[in-house]
Amino acid sequence: MSEEQEKNYLDNGEGFRSWFFTVDHKRIGVMYLWAIGVFFIVAAIASFLLRAEHLTPGPTIVNADTYNVLFTLHGSMMVFLFIVPGVAASFGNFLIPLMIGAKDVIFPKLNLYSFWLYLAGALIFMLALAAPADTGWTFYTPYSIETGANVILITFGVFVLGFSSILTGINFIVTMHKLRAPGMTWDRLPLFCWAAYATSLLQVLATPVVGITLLLLIGERYFGLGFFDPAKGGDPVMFQHFFWFYSHPAVYIMILPAMGIVSEIMPVFARKPIFGYKAIAYASLAIALISFLVWGHHMFVSGQSKLVNIIFSVITYAVAVPTAIKVFNWLWTLYKGSIELSTAMLYSLAFIFLFTIGGLTGLFLGALAADVHLHDTYFVVAHMHYVMIGGTVFGFFAALHFWYPKMWGRMFDEFKAKIAFVLIFIGFNVAFFPQFIMGTLGMPRRYFNYAPEFQSLHVVSTYGTWIIGIGFILMLWNLMRPLPGKAPANPYNSLSLEWSMDSPPGTFNFDDIPTVTEPVYNYGTKIEEGA
């Protein structure tokens, strides 16, 4: 064994340069994790401020312009700096080569450049804070053309971030095609990898569209192009079409990796194979492909034609079905299992429940007549936060706890972690469930002032965010204070490849590439056909 193999990937090389210029996918994944963590916290602070503003119907702690900046920053930072790149780039980078039995991704240098591009895009984005945008993260025209804020900088930052996404997506797809270990056929690929594959397809095919959209928006502001400006013969609805053509697939970029995480965690802590492996794998691909066809459901009241609305509504319900199938598959993985309620499992189970609520509330919005009433109200805000927090963030927290021993070589205090989980779970529901009610009652989105009749619901919602905040701080604090001693290689008795090596892994993962001979979730002692 060479000198480098004896050190794990964390110890192999010290100092800034050994990290900033690394080609080790694990180090790159870790750097992404820290970066997205920082931006997550900044964007979360913006949300605490804007929710605090809503304690009273009139101005409370900020003025209207500041409020408009706060919700724009919260949305765009969360979307473009945390959730779209985040889960895939951090855990995807760390896990995919380990899970498929490879020494690294296929384009390690490109992987590093993707990270540099992420940092560059984030930096440009943050420079825009000098005169931050107040357009909402959706940048609708004509307002985004005429507003005095730094729209060009922020959209250019997003454009550069898009490159990072695309290159990462290409890297993952080609890696999974070319570097699977011998014997790892596609039907033995871990479901997290399937999820990452579907996500990468979306990254590659959808991101360029937002690229050209933002480029054209910059052209509108800087060169006076007239595509989206009614005063010049352009069409603001066309901007919406272009924008949502990317942004709808983007929401699946946001959720698919989290679904993959849950698919990995459930079999381990139920000691049973995942129920319906093929259904989940194919459902992921189906969701990815159909997601390109439903963007118009964000635009039912935009002025597009009745026929177009009907078509988008039909296809929107089509994408609901594979999602429902997945939920039942996860649920049935528990049947007759041997269940351990570790922290990771708690977050995964909560994911199933909360994501279900988020998904069901999408059914309200897909119904044309109902959406006329609910569009652009707090109902939509609640729906999206149930799927993005209840879904993706809970999945992300599950991953933070599940792969913690593997990534850092230490164990964490499960008890404190579970208390934090309870606080976050309760806080989240207290914060966002009232928003469904507010929305149905007619409370519009992006409102600085609001009618006094909504105050009690707003106050409850704000208190909820404070509970989340406490829980989140506890969770972080706990994770920063690992228990003494080195973590075992496989503390949870998982069967997938990343657990077959030391915690943390050595720089090159495997001394010898393993040969795979069994299905990936080979838990359970007898094969039983039927329930």
Add this chain to the structure above:
Amino acid sequence: MKWLPESASTFAPGVDLILWLVTIISVISCVLIAFLLIYFVIKYRRKTENDQTPAITHDSFLETLWTVIPTILCIVIFIYGYVYYDQYTVTPKNAVEVNVTAKQWLWSFDYSNGKKTLNELYVPVDQPIRLVMQSDDVLHSFFVPAFRVKQDVMGNRYTYINFTATKEGVYDLYCTEYCGTAHSDMLGKVHVLSKAKFASWQDGSADKVKKASAASIPPAELGKQLYSNKGCLACHSIDGANGVGPSWKGLFAKNRVFTDGASAIADENYIKESILYPGEKMVEGYGPVMPSYKGLLDDDEITAIIEYIKTLK
């Protein structure tokens, strides 16, 4: 607990039906899933480190069940959504049109008999109405929760809403497409009047009643109400902060310098001229943004506003 706004249009019951239908489906699904989650987690909790578990990976019956039932439910919900939407988008033959113009940050209404109002839409009950809407600037969206109607309003083409109000009353109107600083102040009211009251409003005889009640309020007080109701607050602050338009605080009797270099004292005549002909004397540093209130405020109301401004020292 109030779950829904008042139901005041012919479209509202259909929407509410869908909302209840999907709520029931959702509650049943959630309870089922939560129950199964909790039940499984308790019943199949780990008892020993060497528990035997069956490697169940398929169940054709169950998988068919949970594919077919969601599909059927989705089809049902889609159909309800489509049917009521279809009715909503068809303009009845006897619909009366009202032209709506949205601009930052107020609504103006032009009626077929030439009348104009600001931020207050007057319609008779049980009469189909067709709103013909356009924007003078950015995107806005016309939303009346009590009617369950909503439609984006834009600058390059007209958009439409059909509705028939079914209950007399006053209902909230919101702008619900983010349009800048005072988006959340771009509010209005829809007044649904009986056919008789609407007729008297329309021919102006109701104004006498309004005037009589207005006469009993001190002018400055009336001016303060008009400041909110007529959209002035969207651009003119009363605390000194300059927004889209100059603040009213300390305005009266101050010397104003205009964009063409001329200047004048802000007396009663100046204020009246600025309300009716805002482009004539624009204060330096501000643009030609203010709409004219000619025909939208009568002389008594203008006097009331001037009196109110005088109180803002």
Add this chain to the structure above:
Amino acid sequence: MGIFGITSKLIKSIAYPSEMVPSIEEDDGHHHFDAVTEHEGAKLGMWLFLATELLLFGGLFAAYAIYRAKYPEMFMQGSKSLDVVLGSVNTVILIFSSLTVAIAVKAIQENRIKLVKIMLWVTIICAAIFAVNKYFEYTYKFGKGIFPGTDIFYSIYFAATGVHMLHVFIGMAVLGVLLRKVYKGKYSKDNYTAIEIGGLYWHLVDLIWIYLFPLLYLVG
């Protein structure tokens, strides 16, 4: 190391990132992947990247289609105002440059280094001529008071040819880097993947123009 050292390192990492990054081939003989996998992987990766470029331009083509349907007269007039001769010349130049880059790829597969160099030079020079022609076209329009915001047709024209021009510059840079490495002796018939995928990129740049040219110049 001082400020100057750090700054120059940072600039180098942007301009020549690959030279800062530890090479996979060099770390004491640990080859991660065999040459065949690397080659096939690189090609698959480049095809995926080309798909993203198609989607990027797809947005522009979609905008073109929608606005042309909306303003047919404007598009006819606008198209007539463009210089068909210069546009045709540019089209021929690009098609020719695709041929030369294809020859370069074939040449490196046969270890004909000198031919590779000549072909890459010709390709780059063709690209430069294309750029110069477009410069003349643009400045002529500006001289007549026609700018990107003048009307929707010119918005499309400047946006589409502008974004395309950006890709021509990127292509020139890529080919330039490849050429420099050829001079350094980095490529041979056993190691030519980079030239092949660089050539693929250039073919895309050409292909986009082949669609843009008739849609913009030949409508009237």
